[in-house]
Amino acid sequence: MENRLLNKFWKFSNPVLFKKLAKIISPLAGLIAVLTIIPGLVWGVFFTSPDYKQMETVKIIFIHVPAAFLAINIYLMMTITSLVWLIRRHFVSALAAKSSAMIGVTMTIVTIITGSLWGSSTWGTYWVWDPRLTSFAILLCFYVGYILLWQSIKSLETAASVTSLFCIVGSVFALLSRYIVFFIDQGLHQGPTLSLDQEKNIDNSYYFPLILTMVGFSSLFVYLVLVRTTTELYKYKLKLIG
Amino acid sequence: MLNILRLEFLLILRSGSHVVLAFSFFLFFMLLFALSTFRDNFILSGIGLTAVWLSLLMSTLLTLNKVIHEDFESGVLDYLLIADIPIEVTLFCKTIVHWISVVLPLLLITPIVLLTFQISSYNIIKTVLILLLGSPSLSFLGTMISCLTLSNRSSFLLTTITIPFYFPTLLLGVFCSSSTTTNLFAFEYLLLYANTLFTVVLSPYISSYAIKLNYS
Amino acid sequence: MEKIKKISISINSLSCAVDGKVILDDINFSLTSGQSITITGRNGVGKTLLLNTIMGFKASFRGKIFINGGDLSSNPSNRQEQIGYFGHKASLQIGLTPREVLNYWKAFYSSDAITSDLIKFWELPNNAVENCSKGQRKRIALARLSLMQRNIWVLDEPTTNLDPVGKEKFLELHTLHLKSGGLSIITTHEPEQFKKSKMINLDRYRGNLSQC
Numbered sequence: 001m002e003n004r005l006l007n008k009f010w011k012f013s014n015p016v017l018f019k020k021l022a023k024i025i026s027p028l029a030g031l032i033a034v035l036t037i038i039p040g041l042v043w044g045v046f047f048t049s050p051d052y053k054q055m056e057t058v059k060i061i062f063i064h065v066p067a068a069f070l071a072i073n074i075y076l077m078m079t080i081t082s083l084v085w086l087i088r089r090h091f092v093s094a095l096a097a098k099s100s101a102m103i104g105v106t107m108t109i110v111t112i113i114t115g116s117l118w119g120s121s122t123w124g125t126y127w128v129w130d131p132r133l134t135s136f137a138i139l140l141c142f143y144v145g146y147i148l149l150w151q152s153i154k155s156l157e158t159a160a161s162v163t164s165l166f167c168i169v170g171s172v173f174a175l176l177s178r179y180i181v182f183f184i185d186q187g188l189h190q191g192p193t194l195s196l197d198q199e200k201n202i203d204n205s206y207y208f209p210l211i212l213t214m215v216g217f218s219s220l221f222v223y224l225v226l227v228r229t230t231t232e233l234y235k236y237k238l239k240l241i242g
Numbered sequence: 243m244l245n246i247l248r249l250e251f252l253l254i255l256r257s258g259s260h261v262v263l264a265f266s267f268f269l270f271f272m273l274l275f276a277l278s279t280f281r282d283n284f285i286l287s288g289i290g291l292t293a294v295w296l297s298l299l300m301s302t303l304l305t306l307n308k309v310i311h312e313d314f315e316s317g318v319l320d321y322l323l324i325a326d327i328p329i330e331v332t333l334f335c336k337t338i339v340h341w342i343s344v345v346l347p348l349l350l351i352t353p354i355v356l357l358t359f360q361i362s363s364y365n366i367i368k369t370v371l372i373l374l375l376g377s378p379s380l381s382f383l384g385t386m387i388s389c390l391t392l393s394n395r396s397s398f399l400l401t402t403i404t405i406p407f408y409f410p411t412l413l414l415g416v417f418c419s420s421s422t423t424t425n426l427f428a429f430e431y432l433l434l435y436a437n438t439l440f441t442v443v444l445s446p447y448i449s450s451y452a453i454k455l456n457y458s
Numbered sequence: 459m460e461k462i463k464k465i466s467i468s469i470n471s472l473s474c475a476v477d478g479k480v481i482l483d484d485i486n487f488s489l490t491s492g493q494s495i496t497i498t499g500r501n502g503v504g505k506t507l508l509l510n511t512i513m514g515f516k517a518s519f520r521g522k523i524f525i526n527g528g529d530l531s532s533n534p535s536n537r538q539e540q541i542g543y544f545g546h547k548a549s550l551q552i553g554l555t556p557r558e559v560l561n562y563w564k565a566f567y568s569s570d571a572i573t574s575d576l577i578k579f580w581e582l583p584n585n586a587v588e589n590c591s592k593g594q595r596k597r598i599a600l601a602r603l604s605l606m607q608r609n610i611w612v613l614d615e616p617t618t619n620l621d622p623v624g625k626e627k628f629l630e631l632h633t634l635h636l637k638s639g640g641l642s643i644i645t646t647h648e649p650e651q652f653k654k655s656k657m658i659n660l661d662r663y664r665g666n667l668s669q670c
Contacts, residue, residue, distance in 0.1 A: 138409055145403040152394040155477050157518060161455035162390050169386070169448060170406065177409040180433070184417050240478045249562045256586070257553030317549030320515060321602070324543055325566035332566070458517035 013090035015233050026226040033220035040212030048205050057121040062210060064114040066217035067107045071139060074104035074221065078146070079171045082164030092229065094160035095236070097167060098150055099228030103221055105143045112136055131185050135178040142170045156236065243335065246327065250339040260308045261343050264301040268348045271297040272355050283360050290359030291369055291419040298348055298377060299408055305344050306384040306404065307397040309336055310449075314392045319453070329453065330446040333385060337445065341381040349373050369419045371426075372434065376415045379438045382445035383407045389452035410437055465526060465540065465609045465641060466490040472521035474504065474511050481507055482663050485521075487656070494632070494642040496649040499660030505645040506546060508660070509614050512643065513543055525610070542608030546615055548595035556582040556590070556598050560605060569605045576601040580627070592619045600628060611635060611642035617651065625651070 012018050044062040078097040085094035115133065116126040127133065149166050153159035254261065275293035279285040310333070313319040322332050349370060356366045387404040394400075414434045421430055468488030474481050481504040489495055497505050510516045512523060514530075514537055523530040525540055550559050560573045576582075580597040583590060587598065596619050603611065611632075617625050629651060635642065649657055 138406065141406040141409075145406050148399060149391070149403055152391070152396065152399050155393065157477060158393050158456060158458055161458060162393065162452065165448070165452055165455060166390055166403070173407050173410060176437075177406075177413065180410050180413045180417075183430075183433070184413060236478070245565050249565055252558060252562075253551055253553065256558075257551070316552070317545055317547035318551060320513070320545055320547075321543065321549055321563065322566065323515070324513065324538060324541065325563075326538060326568045327566050454517070457515045 010088070010090075013084075013088070013092050015092055018092045019230055019233060022226040022230050026223050026230075029219045029223040029226065033216050033223055035216075036212050037216030037220065040209050040216055044206070044209035044213065048209065057118055058206075060114050060118045061206065062213045064111060064118060065210060066214045067110040067114065068136070069214060070217055070221055071104060071107040071111050071136070074100050074107060075139065075143070075167075075171060075174070078104065078167050082167040085160060085164050086168075091160070091236075092233070094164060095232040096225060096229045097164065098160070099232055100221075100225050101143060101147050101150070102228070103224050105140065105147065107221075108136060108140045108143060112140070129185075131178075131181045134181050135174075138174055138177045138181070142174050146170065156239070243331065246332065246335045247339060250335055251343070254339060254343045258343060260305045261347070264305045264344045265347055265351070267304060268297050268301045269351070269355070271300055276358065287360040290356055290361045291365070292416055293359070294352055294356060294369065294373070295412060295415050295419065298345065298352075298373065299380060299412060301348060302345060302377075302380045302384060303401045303404055303408075304397075305340070306388050306400055309340050309381075309385050310388050310453075311392065311395070311397070311400070314456075315395065323453070323457075329450045333389070333449045334446045337381050337385045340385070341378050345377050345381060349377070365419075372415060372418045372431075376411060376418070376434050376438055379411045379441040380408065382441045383411070386441075386445045386449050386452065389449040389456070392453065392456040411441075464491050465639065466524075467610055467641065467643075468524045469512070470522045470524065472508075472511065472519060472523065474507050474516065474519045476507065476516075476518075482660065485658075485660075485663055487658060489641045489643070489656070491639040491641055492636050493656065494636060494644060494652060494654075495656040495658060496652050497643065497645040497658050497660060498647065498649050503660045504663075505660060506614055509545075509612050509643070509645060512612055513537070513541065540608055541610045541612055542603055542606035544599060544603045544611070544613040544616055548592075548599050550587045550595060550598055552588040553586060555584060555586055556594075556601075557584070559587060559598055560601055563602050563605055567606050569607050571605045571607060573605075576604060580624075593621055593624060596620055597624055600631075604631065609640045611640060611644075613642060613644045615645055615647070617646065617648065 012021055041062055045059050048059070050056045050058065078100055081093045081097040081100075084090055085097070112133075115136075119128070120126045146163055146167055149163050150159055153162060272293055275289060275297070276286065279289060310319065313322065323329055325332070352370055352373065353366050356369065357363075361369075384404055387407060388400055391400045391403065411434075414430065414437055418430050418434050421428070423430070425431075466489065470486060472485045473483050485508065487495055497508065499505055507516065511519045514534065525536045528536060530536055551562065554562065557573060557577060560576060563569075564571065564573060580601045582598060582601065583594060587595065590598070596616075600616065603613070616628060620628065632642065632652070644652060644655070646652070649655070
């Protein structure tokens, strides 16, 4: 049973099938993104009470947290798709990693910018070398390295393999740096905003719009990655013909 | 293995202008730090340990293209791949030779340089010891990334994308150098040793895999 | 030279692609001890690509390569034991002298050949490779080939840049190699000099564009 399910899953590594699937899913994901991000932001920004200490600036949370969530998870996803490319040689997988890298960089930069705006009003400074902030700077470096490596190698297949290895090894070293940074300095930043452990979570009035924007950002990512991967596939095909 | 090390040393001896370059670069770079804090002994002794780590890192970075890139371009690597000696062993030897020829001379001159930075002799001995135990990972990580970037000749790319991989070593190294613990088996030191061992063991395997990927 | 056992290589419907484009399509040939094959074709037709594929320097290919009946891709250590290679680049460490170069490779190929004999045979100079001419570099590389002591020779244009004396020496060596049970795969633009050799012209094997 499980095996058959897996086989069905791997079938979509076929570029033609993937394109078909992308054609169905991407508008859906786009629609979900629009339908959740806009209401989520409107709800979050206009219909919640400001924090007693941080006043209105706290509402940056509705962009900051989803972007940070994506920035980390996109790298994780790239690591997984890279592994799939190296082990099973599905080219769609490598292209998916390539196309998510740019989105990952954007999300990391968005996180850093919104974070520093937030920090300027609550901590009184745009940037401190706090462990959380530092680990995002480190993450950004690995994203940029990945993209630089993709661009510097002409042969597509070699580039895909080499960047995949870079991504996998990089994820190990990014994590290593993160834990070392945390070991050296505990930092200013508050603890995680969302966790499965209900007691530590933020107030309900923030919780629901936040979940809404998180879902929205994630489906925006799905939409973008599908569109970009399809584009990459067409570009590859063009290169073969031309 | 000893024989291979000997032959690799012979290669460095015959065409190793980069060793002298790295050595001079290290001294010049340290001088830059010293000049930028000219006449302020307090800052000077504050940045001394950081400066020595950074200079070491930079001089290592600039010599990385000598480890494997030249062999790839001249085609020597093709013959190394089909040799009786496994490529992992060859890479391990090459990296060791790189460390001994490029990094070790810098460590030897470090005490003298640090003296001019107004750092106490106790701290100097400690720093050199930490550098000795931490710096092999710089060479080994460098080999790994240079094998990844074989397809691109630019050493600029190699330098740029190696830097993120040096974060853990730099963080731990500087932290240990400035830590006040005297126990060399304190947790931060153990982390540094673990980092070195981890990279030394992992690097040859990842490097050989990366070479094979570049040959596809 | 030691007695070489029976050896064979066969290449079954080999297709090579570079970046998704099929360059060579459906190549078949097989050789046994004492045989050689010359591969000819226009520049850029993919002669070197074929050799690189056999050597394992190019991973994207379809088809099978058998050495002594064993599939090479499932048993790559066969390559290390059997195949000696001579590439179109000289691939020498230019800082060393020929003697040092040969000693270097002697260690890497755990060979028991005597370096000074090879130097005498190929009349190698005593200065750094840097100052050697192209032909001299070719001679050093050919000396390395005999140093490998492998049964299957894969040679990429071994005679270009060699003077007539050098060519003769090489052909003599090649005949000896075949006589002692070896076999060889050679790309060349002058197939006439390899007498009694099989021939294959790659111009007929141009691949079509593959579908994505």
